[in-house]
Amino acid sequence: MGITFIDFPWAIALILLPLTGGLSCFLWPSVSKILGLVTVIGVMLSATGLGWLVIDKGVYHYLVGGWGAPLGIELYVDGLSLLMLMVTALVALGVSIYSIHYFELSYQRRFWPLWLFLLTALNALFLSADIFNLYVTLELMGLAAVALATLTGSHDAFTAAMRYLLATLLGSLAFLFGVVLLYHSFGSLDIAVLSERFESNITAWAAFGLISAGLVLKTALFPMHFWLPPAHANAPAPVSAVLSALVVKASFYILLRLWLEIFSQLDTDVDILFGFLGSIAIIWGSLQALRQTRIKLLVAYSTVAQVGYLFLAFPLAEKVGVTAWSAAVYLILSHALAKSAMFLAAGNLLRFGGHDRIADLDRVAQRLPITVAAFALAGVSIMGLPPSGGFISKWLLLQSALVQSQWGLVGVMLIGGVLAAAYIFKVLGRAFTQAPLPHEPGVVPATMEWAALLLAGGAILLGFFASEILAIIEIGSPFGAGEVKL
Template sequence: MVALIPWSVWIIFLPLLTGIFAFLFRGRGAQLGIVTAVGLLPPLIGLTWQVLSCGPQHYSVGGWGAPLGIDLYADGLSIIMLVMTALVGIGTTFYATGYYSPTGETKEKNHQQDPALFWSLWLLLWAALNCLFLSADVFNLYVALEFLGLSAVALVALAGGPSAVAAAMRYLLVSLLGSLSYLLGVALLYFAHGTLSLGLLAESVTSSPASFAATTLMTAGLVMKTALFPLHFWLPPAHANAPAPVSAVLSALVVKASFYLLLRLWFQVFTNTVTPSVALLLGILGVAAIFWGSVQALMAQRLKLLVAYSTVAQLGYIFLVFPLAQGKGTGFSAWCGGLYFILSHACAKAAAFLAAGTVLYGFGHDRIDELAGITQRLPVTMFAFGVAGVSLIGLPPSGGFIGKWLLLNAALAGGQWWWAIVIIIGGLLAAAYVFRFFSRAFSYVEQVPICRDVPWSMELTALALGLSAMALGIIATQPLAVMQIGAPLAGPVLTGGLP
């Protein structure tokens, strides 16, 4: 009986309903947020159990079934993304209960953020993410992309102030451009193959002009939404100017959503149309992103901007999956490496942004040069940032280390050693920008800046997320087992007998 419960429906509709209720019943937002965070656990565990014991799950909305109706679909990849969303989501929810508590009014000038709107938008964004990770229909995915984009833009605008509003405007235009490009690709796919279902498209897409044009349009649109260099220009202002919990969600989850869709399309639908040279191009842009993002992070004057540029750099790594998966026998290793990287980056980046948000909250600014000695005031938060930094750099025993290790393995075993050099240099650059901030924060000064009281929920959630990025480095077997279910690539996780 338990096996028949449509858990995926609840994973989508619980945050959707609580999001609307948070709008209707102003002042109940925090309670509704906690209800969602706790209430999502049983359906998530149920769905994971179903997928682990019975393989990928299908659910036909309306009972029509593809191609006439819309199907929901969950495999290992979906589960990884849903669990990642839940981890960061639960953390962000508890952080926000402190951040938006009545005593902790935010310090934005001339504008008070509306907590009711934050809760409503955040829960709807959560619903949009869950929708996207569970959909198996390319047009439904377009609607989900717009759903996600609009809620993310609104959350950025919530911060108020000239820079946040301008960042939101730019973000919206980029987001619309990306979705329209994707939509035109969907139209071409439909007219060529007469179906919108991912599964049926996977069977029928051959290398025809229509599929080639659709691949180009959809890849371009999604790459833009994922902020791959040189289309990253909108990301740093949007992520750095948003309210703290929003920055964490945008960097940890929202950019991953469009990348997830790119993975689905490339490895399941467009297998016949993508060429190694296009994969190579994405890899090269990824390398450029790693270097450009790291250098900008090294030069950033503000802590949140540093963390935002770090996202630009880290997104570069996951694009290495495309060329690395072309290697002989190393495809699955690259696949797992990419997913592991996404998962641990989500936890680490959320922790880093929440910690940076706490610094901004406590001191009223985040100018790195004036943050000397803040560890004396916020030891827990700085420890959280440190743990997150370890994972961002990719040091053992963190989840970031496992991700990089798998990518390195794919590069070396697949005979593409040049990517390995990039991964190693990228790690050194990450160490440089993380330690640049640490050398300030951990220095001893006589006159420590004044810090106002920070709710404990803000300090502890950042720490919990940082520690989960660490834990991912220790419990690697279970996530790797989930990644295998329904994966488009097969093969050993590690090639060449390395531990």
């Protein structure tokens, strides 16, 4: 009985491959670059294989070791987790290509093991079907992310990473407390079983509060975003890209998943609170981004604002469920690609000029055209201009708000778009002019430029395949019945 292509356990490969890759990179640091790249390509192929399987046959279950739900561990893939896995693999590929020439030799050996462990944790998180595994993967992800954020070794990086570590540990502990309470009340850890047994009582409310607070802290929703800008801005460029593009989204994914399956059964107004905080995050994050004088901090504050958009889906989903949730997922995908491209481009500018002060950018548009193109294309998606992934997601969000006459949210989204345009043109405007103090340009390898452009191009391409991607989201109907109207 041979294993055919379609039966190959791709989901297992998605976890084991980066894990063994990371261990090998740790054991043989001299070849870590090649090992890392091969691993990431393998992860990309596995994600494609799994995608083929899921699109062909629908929702995918895997019982680890042949043991089912109450005793063993189950892996579960529906349209939502599939898209998260695919975008993770794509960003991972771009970031890895970028990293080949970004790090010096002594940093390569520290970067690759941690990065592959982070990738393992991310993949495992998106495959998990029970809340305790989600906790473990959340912690694995947090620890690897914090260690990566310290890689530059500067004082600022260490204090920022320390704050990040405390925030992430506090978030995970609150989440674990919630998990304990859910297990206490309903006697199961499996999300599907919990969703059936769930009923509103005081313990369920406490669990909901703790889990939401923990995940909101990790997703850096205003006002719990204090740790994000310094940590993301002081990390090396590829690490900032991964932190902003994927790590923040992973905790949002858990919140979304648990909200849909379990907590939507509670009769709560928390969705309105989420929408309110999201609105403030959009305005405040964009204004802060506009105030920054350094590119990396600007991009980091832009993440705070974009996270705000994700939370707008909660109040909107009450009436137009599927459309609002699909918009949020689309935003996760397009923001992951655009923001990683933007951080990689910022890394190129930093390498080129030796600094990332916006005012001192010296004619980079002529001298680094590919990097500036990548930044501009990513900017198109962040602003939400057509044709881009960002446009589709913001259009869907706007449409959901218009249908329900939520004028406040419509206004916030429009102002957020204008502010985003302002902070992106603040950088692009300086790219063409000569700086007051010209400087010796550093050398930026071509792979680093093209990696940024590859990801930015992906964010734009997302705008052309809306119906295909929305169809994938529907697999296993994670958002319940209904369809998206474009």
